[in-house]
Amino acid sequence: MKRIELPLGLLFSNTGPYGKVAHTLLNGARLACAEINADPESGVTFHPIHIDPKGILQNYAPAVQSLFDRGIHHVCGCYTSSSRKEVIPLFEKHDALLWYPTHYEGFESSTNVIYTGAAPNHHMSPLIDFLCSRFGRRAYCVGSNYIWGWESNRVMREGLQKRHGEILAERYLAVGETDLEDIISEIFETEPDFVFNAMIGESSYAFFRAFRKACEARGIDQAKRFPIASCNLSEPELRAIGPESADGQISSSVYFSSLKSPRNAQFVAAYSKLFRDGPVVSAEAEAAYIAVHILAKTVAQTGTTKVSEVLKAVAGQAFDAPQGRVMIDPHSFHAALTPRIGLSRSDFEFDVLVEAPEPVAPDPYLVSSASEYEVASRRANVRIVS
Structure with missing residues (x-):
């Protein structure tokens, strides 16, 4: 099987005032990349590139632009709503896709964002x-x-x-x-x-x-x-x-790491083994993990990384996550969660x-x-x- 090469931007402030929790987002995305790259049946090879804006709002837009300048049009990132809103206009301008893996306050919709975190x-x-x-x-x-x-x-x-x-x-x-x-x-x-x-x-x-x-x-x-x-x-x-x-x-x-299921036990064990120095697993880590897996699944099915084709195919896409079944709603591009x-x-x-x-x-x-x-x-x- 010929594998699709996919450069993936990771935009997480693993330093700064909220670095502890944002670091778990980064780790969740990296774990998903490692699993997908190691799976001979996945059909996708990720090349993750991480940028740390250090929790400074003014650093986010230049970071995103630098990823676009390198030809990267899929980015998993942002923890705060301020950072998300700071970069969405750039994603819309460049027809790129932000995979946003954080619980948030809602009252937003963009055809250039896939929301895998919790809605209000x-x-x-x-x-x-x-x-x-x-x-x-x-x-x-x-x-x-x-x-x-x-x-x-x-x-x-x-x-x-x-x-x-x-x-x-x-x-x-x-x-x-x-x-x-x-x-x-x-x-x-x-x-x-x-x-x-x-x-x-x-x-x-x-x-x-x-x-x-x-x-x-x-x-x-x-x-x-x-x-x-x-x-x-x-x-x-x-x-x-x-x-x-x-x-x-x-x-x-x-999501809580204490959930009792074989799938969650597998996830927590894999995360803990890969990131022995922490931070420990969290709901944010799981949401980033979900985002990258759904991206890989969608790209493998469509045979392309083209944003317009991925958007069409991601509607209704499902994944058996550590928290349970997750599905992307075709109307809002938010995830159904438990x-x-x-x-x-x-x-x-x-x-x-x-x-x-x-x-x-x-x-x-x-x-x-x-x-x-x-x-x-x-x-x-x-x-x-x-």
């Missing part, structure tokens, strides 16, 4: 349902001062309003900011039922540590009285938070509390009157794991 109905909608049913409807929201934080808090606000809840306060910090004293004091003053954390990187890690310490100083069990919920908390970040504060935190995701809610442990893993029984179709604009997760709940189909 995969993580935000299930989380709001879970929090309201378990803890209450009064939230304190804190986020990093950019698109992900703003939009995530907006979705939380609108979701709570539909459920007759309220946002007691909404605060933002610059990415990398760790001065949290005023925010922590305000949480104690407002006494919310839960805290929604939409910060990223070092800001988020510092918040978990500082708030747990402040609660302990007041004799408060933070996890029970002021549960912190996130849509972007993963296993590598638990290690960055540290053992004193990593347990008892709520995360809404489509929502889950996890609770972190002191060993830096998650216990899965709730999961949907099957993949949920993406709804990036939240146009449905009720989330897929809510409909499943009403039909008693959602499986309570623990």
